[in-house]
Amino acid sequence: MGNGVAITLPDGSKKQFDGPISGMEVAESIGKGLAKAALAVVVDGAQWDLLRTIENDTSIAIITRDSEEGLELLRHDCAHVLAEAVKELYPDVQVTIGPSIEGGFYYDFARDTPFTLDDLEQIEKRMAQIVDRDEDIVREVWERDAAVEFFKDAGEHYKAEIIEDLPADEEITIYRQGDWLDLCRGPHLPSTGRLGKAFKLTKLAGAYWRGDSGNEQLQRIYGTCWRNDKELKAYLHMLEEAEKRDHRRLGREMDLFHFQEEALGAVFWHPKGWTLFQALIDYMRQCQSKAGYVEINTPDIMDRSLWERSGHWEKFGENMFTTEAREDRVFALKPMNCPGGVQVFNQGIKSYRDLPQRIAEFGKVHRFEPSGALHGLMRVRAFTQDDAHIFCTEEQITDECRVVCKLILSIYRDFGFEDVRIKFSDRPEKRIGSNAIWDKSEAALKAAVEATGLSYTTNPGEGAFYGPKLEFVLRDAIGRDWQCGTLQVDLNLPERLEAFYIGADGDKHPPVMLHRALFGSLERFTGILLEHYAGKLPLWLAPVQVVIATITNDADDYAKIVSEACEAAGLRVVADCRNEKINYKVREHSHAKVPILFVVGNREAEKGTVAIRRLGGKQQEVLALDEAINRLNEEAAITAD
Secondary structure, three states: OOOOEEEEOOOOOEEEEOOOEEHHHHHHHHOHHHHHHEEEEEEOOEEEEOOOEEOOOEEEEEEEOOOHHHHHHHHHHHHHHHHHHHHHHOOOOEEOOOOEEOOEEEEEEEOOOOOOHHHHHHHHHHHHHHHHHOOEEEEEEEOHHHHHHHHHHOOOHHHHHHHHHOOOOOOEEEEEEOOEEEEOOOOOOOEHHHHOOOEEEEEEEEEEHHHOOOOOEEEEEEEEEOOOHHHHHHHHHHHHHHHHOOHHHHHHHOOOEEOOHHHOOOOEEOHHHHHHHHHHHHHHHHHHHHOOOEEOOOOOEEEHHHHHHHOHHHHHHHHOOEEEOOOOOEEEEOOOOHHHHHHHHOOOOOEHHHOOEEEEEEEEEEOOOOHHHOEOOOEOOEEEEEEEEEEEOHHHHHHHHHHHHHHHHHHHHHOOOOOEEEEEEOOOOOOOOOHHHHHHHHHHHHHHHHHOOOOOEEEOOOOEOOEOEEEEEEEOOOOOEEEEEEEEEEOOHHHHOOOOEEOOOOOEEOOEEEEEEEEEEHHHHHHHHHHHOOOOOOOOOOOOOEEEEEOOHHHHHHHHHHHHHHHHOOOOEEEEOOOOOHHHHHHHHHHOOOOEEEEEOHHHHHHOEEEEEEOOOOOEEEEEHHHHHHHHHHHOOOOOO
């Protein structure tokens, strides 16, 4: 058919059109419902605007409002509507960048006067007006010099700088939205009316231009955007719940930890917090011991030369803490435990019969995170990883990965996480090793996860610099996702650090190195647990499991007897014999999230009983002391399977 265009749809069917066609016209040819729901189109794997002309035979898929891709588009467009609203209300502002992010979007602005929360309210109203105006969103291709000149003349120097820094062969696309223009790759919705009004501006923050603390400070406006009001309301409710569960507040209330400026990004653990931290380590030790791991410990500071050989200096050098010793050597605090683990493996000759070797370490690592990115336990500069490195042959990869996956999921279930997602991350742009090695590593890891029967999604370009990885993502009690555990296949680092074993052929072979972390960062996992449980930790994890609260000082001696009996049974117990009213004690210990109170007075002392009050419960149960302790001891014995 002469100048016709053949379109292949996702189901393999084909549609023939007489001439150039748009994604919208294709959608309309399929059905009115699809056309109404359509937001953009995928053309040969690339996202295009719905109204962009398709001139050649191709395969396409329509992106609809109910898809994840559609939601990302809505958020991206919402960022643009935000920028347009800000420019209309505050013409002196310069706009910089505004991407979609998980849960919403943001846009960074350069302005001398700080935005206020009242400003956000006005901006949000103007955004709603822009949606009502239903402005056409039109894609235009500009010449580079003309685009630079336009934005400079408009006083948008940040936009001009972005264009000047783009690769010479990159197409410059400008999106016209009403009277407002913005530089963007796209795609975008056909018009602002398609966005809807299920959005809300949520907070203000500072940000550096291009994320560099040496650059100008900008103002960042965050927002959230959803498909409909129901989703928006659900998300805002989740945010309210998240605020109530903020681990930083819980840390203060439960007297677990604190931070201070003199050790930015490092945790000061209090006795109760350290007890919780050690409980996590004890649990993991049990798990690892049963799974055939041995535990090591390696130095926190090692010579720069080791980090250069491992590739960490090139990748992480700018984020490493360094120091110069008196003998003119440069040392670095370790950002990762891996090179130390290899040094332990390298001691002595290993045979293929010795493999696999599973070597675990609770290693303290240090990374220079920007101060603006620090967030309680969730983002720190000094943290402990439950690292392990499995040295094995290529033939053992699948079995070892399958065992690790099973172990990870079992551990998460013990902590109450049933909804776990797995992401497969392949080679990043910045990496070490040849493409041939990466091909082999990626194929091995993919085969391993498929052998487990577990489903996974792909996370392109997000692998470690030395190998592909699996990421284990937990969903918490209020629906938030947390990436925790990782499993990585590494065929690069052992060879770089001269690790080898003697194979059946008598020759030297570099082992495969599987990097594995289950909690990930113990600090971060502690924060996740606190928020997941809103501080009401399971009995086996609670730093103080039982408080014995006296009604009168006459019961002090009996409280001591009860306390000693609890300690003998292995329970973590505190006796509160202060001369305070019992209701005051109950409120105080409930606020501190103590799971069990043993209330004792004269009656309990006479009968050898305790009145048990559970956190959040309104009733109390009276039991004989021995029975109460036995029951709690059984409940608190939930440990590694």
